[in-house]
Amino acid sequence: MIDVTMANRGTAQRPNGTQGKICQFKLVLLGESAVGKSSLVLRFVKGQFHEYQESTIGAAFLTQTVCLDETTVKFEIWDTAGQERYHSLAPMYYRGAQAAIVVYDITNQDTFMRATTWVKELQRQASPSIVIALAGNKADLGNKRVVEFEEAQAYAEENGLLFMETSAKTAMNVNDIFLAIAKKLPKNEQAGNASTSGQGRRLVESEGQKPATGNCCK
Amino acid sequence: MATSCFSNVDEYGFERPHNFNYETYEEFMSEYLKVLAKRARKWAEIIGEGRSLERSITIKRYVRKGIPGEHRGLVWLSVSGGEELRHNFHNLYQQLLIGPHDSHVSDIIKTDLPRTFPDNIFFNNTDRHQRQLFNILLAFAHHNRQVGYCQGLNYIAGLLLLVTKSEETAFWLLKVLIERILPEYYTPTMKGLITDIDVLAELVKIKMPDVYQHVTNMGLPWAVITTKWFICLFAEVLPTETTLRIWDCLFYEGNKIVFRVALTLIKRNKENLLACQDFTELAECFKDITKDSIVLQCHDFMQSIFKLPGSLPSSTILKLRTKVEQSHKDQLNPRAGR
Ligand SMILES: Nc1nc2c(ncn2[C@@H]2O[C@H](COP(=O)(O)OP(=O)(O)OP(=O)(O)O)[C@@H](O)[C@H]2O)c(=O)[nH]1
Numbered sequence: 118m119i120d121v122t123m124a125n126r127g128t129a130q131r132p133n134g135t136q137g138k139i140c141q142f143k144l145v146l147l148g149e150s151a152v153g154k155s156s157l158v159l160r161f162v163k164g165q166f167h168e169y170q171e172s173t174i175g176a177a178f179l180t181q182t183v184c185l186d187e188t189t190v191k192f193e194i195w196d197t198a199g200q201e202r203y204h205s206l207a208p209m210y211y212r213g214a215q216a217a218i219v220v221y222d223i224t225n226q227d228t229f230m231r232a233t234t235w236v237k238e239l240q241r242q243a244s245p246s247i248v249i250a251l252a253g254n255k256a257d258l259g260n261k262r263v264v265e266f267e268e269a270q271a272y273a274e275e276n277g278l279l280f281m282e283t284s285a286k287t288a289m290n291v292n293d294i295f296l297a298i299a300k301k302l303p304k305n306e307q308a309g310n311a312s313t314s315g316q317g318r319r320l321v322e323s324e325g326q327k328p329a330t331g332n333c334c335k
Numbered sequence: 336m337a338t339s340c341f342s343n344v345d346e347y348g349f350e351r352p353h354n355f356n357y358e359t360y361e362e363f364m365s366e367y368l369k370v371l372a373k374r375a376r377k378w379a380e381i382i383g384e385g386r387s388l389e390r391s392i393t394i395k396r397y398v399r400k401g402i403p404g405e406h407r408g409l410v411w412l413s414v415s416g417g418e419e420l421r422h423n424f425h426n427l428y429q430q431l432l433i434g435p436h437d438s439h440v441s442d443i444i445k446t447d448l449p450r451t452f453p454d455n456i457f458f459n460n461t462d463r464h465q466r467q468l469f470n471i472l473l474a475f476a477h478h479n480r481q482v483g484y485c486q487g488l489n490y491i492a493g494l495l496l497l498v499t500k501s502e503e504t505a506f507w508l509l510k511v512l513i514e515r516i517l518p519e520y521y522t523p524t525m526k527g528l529i530t531d532i533d534v535l536a537e538l539v540k541i542k543m544p545d546v547y548q549h550v551t552n553m554g555l556p557w558a559v560i561t562t563k564w565f566i567c568l569f570a571e572v573l574p575t576e577t578t579l580r581i582w583d584c585l586f587y588e589g590n591k592i593v594f595r596v597a598l599t600l601i602k603r604n605k606e607n608l609l610a611c612q613d614f615t616e617l618a619e620c621f622k623d624i625t626k627d628s629i630v631l632q633c634h635d636f637m638q639s640i641f642k643l644p645g646s647l648p649s650s651t652i653l654k655l656r657t658k659v660e661q662s663h664k665d666q667l668n669p670r671a672g673r
């Protein structure tokens with residue numbers, strides 16, 4: 118289901134009438150199957166958690182809005198399928214994305230490896246200005262941890278990524294990671310409008326974002 | 336809702352959506368139950384008298400009008416050629432279950448078991464359904480090693496199991512679907528899927544150019560909308576009974592039916608789609624059109640799929656597939672075409 122809700126997360130909502138900006142950004146979630154991508158989105162958008170979350174086929178689309186000081190940031194969130202063979206469809210989802218959350222499961226080393234290959238792919242193929250966050254999910258399962266915090270943090274620093282350990286189950290750091298991304302996204306006139314920069318042919322996209330045809334910030 | 340004579344779980348164990356309109360549904364069912372009774376009588380004659388279920392004009396017409404739930408497994412097997420396969424390889428399923436099994440494949444399947452229909456009362460209340468689903472998927476993955484296990488097959492096999500209540504029947508039907516009825520949707524490259532997504536876009540372009548243009552203008556890729564339609568064959572997309580009515584025709588008439596359903600969904604909602612002002616609205620609208628009362632009224636909906644999209648010869652689909660595949664090749668290797 119698509120939910121368009123005004124969140125009162127982040128700073129308090131502005132009273133009507135102030136001339137704050139509204140920015141819309143396309144954000145994509147990538148990572149191995151069952152690491153908790155859909156669960157993170159469900160927690161962020163609806164504040165819920167399902168012990169058994171259905172596997173995502175293709176991709177799911179949701180929106181959520183956060184308020185940051187003067188700016189309202191509207192995320193268009195693309196939650197993708199994790200299985201390797203859906204990989205060939207992935208460029209369609211990260212094309213034109215201004216932000217990505219690459220998710221791994223702290224209890225599974227392979228998913229961390231997979232996350233690093235996603236980061237490489239994004240650095241090569243996605244928009245050069247994309248903001249990438251790394252999320253070490255299932256942090257509530259500390260007793261089964263195999264990926265050390267320090268290891269992931271060092272990797273994130275080397276690669277200029279935002280990094281947090283999260284838990285969709287307990288809600289730890291879930292809003293925070295989206296807010297951190299929102300803070301890092303450029304909120305000036307050049308910031309892309311997700312809908313318009315998300316289109317076009319894959320092959321020419323690497324030349325960088327075209328200036329948005331419509332301003333995202335009004 | 337408390338006053339409805341229909342429970343909040345359908346006959347296959349699926350919870351109805353929380354915003355389910357019981358009133359409209361009761362109205363529809365009071366008519367549809369008559370249809371069902373009549374169809375049940377007609378099918379009982381054929382099956383009771385042991386008449387052939389082989390493909391014929393009569394059977395095709397009957398199939399289009401809907402197969403009664405209790406006969407679905409049998410009829411699907413007969414009209415799709417699955418029965419013959421099962422007869423010729425009668426020990427295959429048991430042998431596949433014995434193994435040996437690749438532990439990597441079985442782990443991937445296991446991860447998806449509790450994530451398949453978690454809201455279905457049969458899948459979440461008993462281990463039996465999950466174990467049977469595991470067997471079907473494991474056997475198929477070892478039987479067809481090119482496909483192995485592809486996410487999405489869990490929903491198809493799961494629904495086949497709910498309908499046929501037999502692991503082995505579900506296995507044979509899954510095999511027929513993947514290997515005979517559908518192109519290469521589930522192989523590692525998903526080549527057939529990527530082709531058919533674009534074939535559908537081409538069909539929309541031909542039949543509803545305004546919709547095609549609008550979706551393009553909004554920047555919404557067709558794959559985003561339709562991947563799940565193709566992969567799950569509308570399971571987890573449309574209401575259960577509607578999906579099963581579609582599968583009735585799919586087993587008899589082949590994958591063309593998927594295009595008919597997709598085109599019907601789009602055409603019936605053309606005005607709503609065209610009214611969407613931006614990308615977000617449009618993406619939302621494409622989800623809504625799989626949930627409204629039009630698709631719940633499965634009998635009317637199934638009649639409309641043979642009328643509304645207009646003619647759709649197999650030759651057109653084949654031609655479009657060739658065209659789309661060629662253009663994919665040219666994109667990969669742009670110099671070759673010059
Ligand atoms: N303990 C714990 N379990 C989690 C957490 N996040 C997700 N899960 C569970 O992990 C399983 C997979 O979660 P999903 O959100 O479906 O994973 P996904 O990455 O979307 O998987 P695909 O759609 O297959 O790509 C579900 O059963 C969740 O309940 C978490 O933070 N802690």
Ligand SMILES: [Mg+2]
Pocket residue numbers: 154155156171172173196197198
């Ligand atoms: Mg998911």
